[in-house]
Amino acid sequence: MGKTLFSRAVLGLVALWLLAQVQAFSTERMQADLQALQSQGPRVAGTPAVAAAGEYLAAELRKAGYTVEYFPFTYSRTRDQGSSLVVGSTSFPVNSVSGSPSRRVEGPLAVVPGAGLADDFAGLNLQGRIAVVRRGGIPGLEKARLAAEKGALAVILVTEEPSSTRFTFGGSSPIPGVTLSRSNGEGLFSQAGDRAVLETRIVTEEVQGRNVIAKRSSQNPLAIVGAHYDSVPGSPGANDNASGTATVLELARQLAPSPLSERIWFMFFDGEEDGLWGSRRFVEQNPELVRGLKAMLNLDMVGVDVNGSLGIGGSNELRALADCNALQVACGSAPGGGSDHVPFAQAGVPVLFFFRGLDPNYHRPTDTLADPVLLAQTGQVVRGILERLLR
Numbered sequence: 001m002g003k004t005l006f007s008r009a010v011l012g013l014v015a016l017w018l019l020a021q022v023q024a025f026s027t028e029r030m031q032a033d034l035q036a037l038q039s040q041g042p043r044v045a046g047t048p049a050v051a052a053a054g055e056y057l058a059a060e061l062r063k064a065g066y067t068v069e070y071f072p073f074t075y076s077r078t079r080d081q082g083s084s085l086v087v088g089s090t091s092f093p094v095n096s097v098s099g100s101p102s103r104r105v106e107g108p109l110a111v112v113p114g115a116g117l118a119d120d121f122a123g124l125n126l127q128g129r130i131a132v133v134r135r136g137g138i139p140g141l142e143k144a145r146l147a148a149e150k151g152a153l154a155v156i157l158v159t160e161e162p163s164s165t166r167f168t169f170g171g172s173s174p175i176p177g178v179t180l181s182r183s184n185g186e187g188l189f190s191q192a193g194d195r196a197v198l199e200t201r202i203v204t205e206e207v208q209g210r211n212v213i214a215k216r217s218s219q220n221p222l223a224i225v226g227a228h229y230d231s232v233p234g235s236p237g238a239n240d241n242a243s244g245t246a247t248v249l250e251l252a253r254q255l256a257p258s259p260l261s262e263r264i265w266f267m268f269f270d271g272e273e274d275g276l277w278g279s280r281r282f283v284e285q286n287p288e289l290v291r292g293l294k295a296m297l298n299l300d301m302v303g304v305d306v307n308g309s310l311g312i313g314g315s316n317e318l319r320a321l322a323d324c325n326a327l328q329v330a331c332g333s334a335p336g337g338g339s340d341h342v343p344f345a346q347a348g349v350p351v352l353f354f355f356r357g358l359d360p361n362y363h364r365p366t367d368t369l370a371d372p373v374l375l376a377q378t379g380q381v382v383r384g385i386l387e388r389l390l391r
C-alpha cells in the first residue's frame with residue numbers, strides 16, 4: 001500500500017468516524033423520550049404531570065452519569081374561572097385580560113370612538129358605564145386606566161385576534177377588562193346605552209415550579225444549554241416543547257463522556273408558558289454564575305419543519321460557530337424573543353435561540369407530533385457550536 005493511498009484510507013476512516021459521531025444522536029431514544037414526556041398529559045406548571053416529567057428527566061440524566069439538582073421557585077398565576085358578558089339578553093364569549101380584578105359590574109355601554117387612543121377618551125363621560133374600545137395603538141392597560149379615570153366600571157377590548165387568544169395587561173388594572181374578537185364584538189359599537197352585565201371570575205394561585213439541572217462538575221459552567229419542559233393547559237406539548245427537551249436530554253447523554261460536559265449545565269425550565277419564570281428566577285438568583293457564562297443556548301419548538309430551515313437567532317458571534325453546511329442542515333433566522341434565553345440575554349449573556357417556527361398545532365390539543373430526525377439535526381448543530389466555543 002502506497003503512502004498516499006494509506007493516508008487516504010486514514011482520512012477516509014477519520015471521515016467515517018466523524019460521521020458516526022454526528023449520527024450518534026439516537027432518533028429511537030428521542031422518540032421514546034418524546035413519548036415519555038407526553039404520556040402524563042399536559043405538563044402545566046404546578047401539576048403532577050410536570051412533576052412526573054421532571055422526574056423522568058432526572059432519572060435519565062442520572063443514568064447518563066450526571067448529578068441532578070432541582071431549582072425550585074414560586075410565582076403567582078391568575079386563572080379565569082369563566083368570565084361573562086351579557087348585553088340585553090345576549091351573551092358574548094369574552095376572556096378576562098390577565099391583571100384584571102375579579103368583579104361583577106352592571107351599567108349601560110359607552111363607546112370610545114376611533115382607534116381608542118388617549119385623545120379619543122378626551123371629553124368622554126364614562127361614569128357608571130362599561131366602555132367598548134378597540135384594542136391596539138396604545139397598551140391595553142393604558143386604555144383601562146384612561147377609562148377608569150373617566151369613571152368607567154369596566155372595559156371591553158375588541159380585538160383583531162381569534163376569540164381563543166388570551167391577553168395580559170402586564171400589570172394590575174383598576175377595573176375589569178375583557179377581550180372579544182371583532183367578529184363577535186363589532187356590533188357593540190352601535191349599542192351605546194344598552195344595559196350590560198360584565199363579570200370577571202378570576203382566582204390567583206401560587207405555583208411551585210421546578211427547573212431540572214444536570215451537571216458533571218461542581219464548578220460554575222461556561223455554557224448553559226436549555227429547553228422548557230412545561231406546556232400549556234390542554235396541549236400535550238410535543239413540539240412545544242418536548243422537542244427541545246428531548247434534544248437537550250440526548251445531547252447531554254452524548255456529551256457525558258466528553259470533558260466538554262464538565263463545562264456545560266443542561267437545564268430544563270419549568271414555568272415558561274406562564275412568563276419565563278424558571279429562567280427569570282434562575283438568572284435573578286445566580287448573578288455570579290450568569291456573569292461567567294460564554295453562552296446560553298435555548299431550544300424551543302424544533303420538531304416541526306415550519307419554515308424549511310432551523311431558525312437560529314441571537315448573538316452573531318455565536319451564530320458564526322454554527323456549521324450548518326458541513327452538517328447538511330438548512331439554517332435560517334429566528335426571532336429574538338419569547339422564550340427562556342431572554343432573561344439571560346437581558347443579563348448580558350450571549351445567547352442563541354433555536355426555533356423552527358409556530359406550527360398549526362401550537363398550544364392546541366393536537367400538538368402531538370415532533371420529528372426525531374429534526375431533533376437530531378438541531379442537536380448536531382448545537383453540539384458543533386459547543387465544541388467550537390469550549391474546546
Ligand SMILES: [Zn+2]
Pocket residue numbers: 228240241272300301339
Ligand atoms: Zn415553547
